[in-house]
Amino acid sequence: MEKLKVFKLINSLLQSGRTKYISLSNSNLQTIQRFKKEFGDLFYAHEAHLSFEIRENQDKGIFYLCDDLGIQNVIWRPLRENKTVGYNWPLLVELSSKYGKTQNQIVLNWMAHRGYKIEVMSKSPEHIKENWDATLFEMDDDDYQKMNEHRIDGYTYPKVDWNKTGEGISVSVLPDKFEENYVKP
DSSP states (O other): OHHHHHHHHHHHHHHHTSOSOEEEESOOHHHHHHHHHHHGGGEEEEEEEOOSSOOHHHHTTHHHHHHHHTOEEEEEOTTTTTTGGGGOOHHHHHHHHHHTOOHHHHHHHHHHHTTOEEEOOOSSHHHHHHHHHTTSOOOOHHHHHHHHHOOOTTBOOOOBOTTOSSSSBOGGGHHHHTGGGBOOO
């Protein structure tokens, strides 16, 4: 019943012209499919977390489904408030050295190469330039593949409450839970 109320409200907003398109955040596969069926091309974007360490949305197929349905993937907190570089992950160190870029630039470049829109916070003009420059170079296809396939040894996915049953954590707090679920091998 709630679904019908939400769809009715969204359709009224679309019909009134108060909104032209819709998007979702942190949704599961079934919700994305239902919204695409209901709203077609007016459903244009889905916002979810992806970082070098945290791949739940990727591994659940959410990004691939959105790609297949023509829904834009928008990535939030891809650098986990600059926590990723503190680990000096060997693959990021290797690629950073190979391309003469920062580890953050390697991560952002990988995501941009996949066609994702990236939301990243910048606290200074230097960070804005560094983040922009991340989109201005190309890595070898093999290196993009390494980034796609890489998973962190010692990280155990927390139980995520994908269906809002009250069991597990909200998908929206994944970036904050990495340290709790990582044990250095």
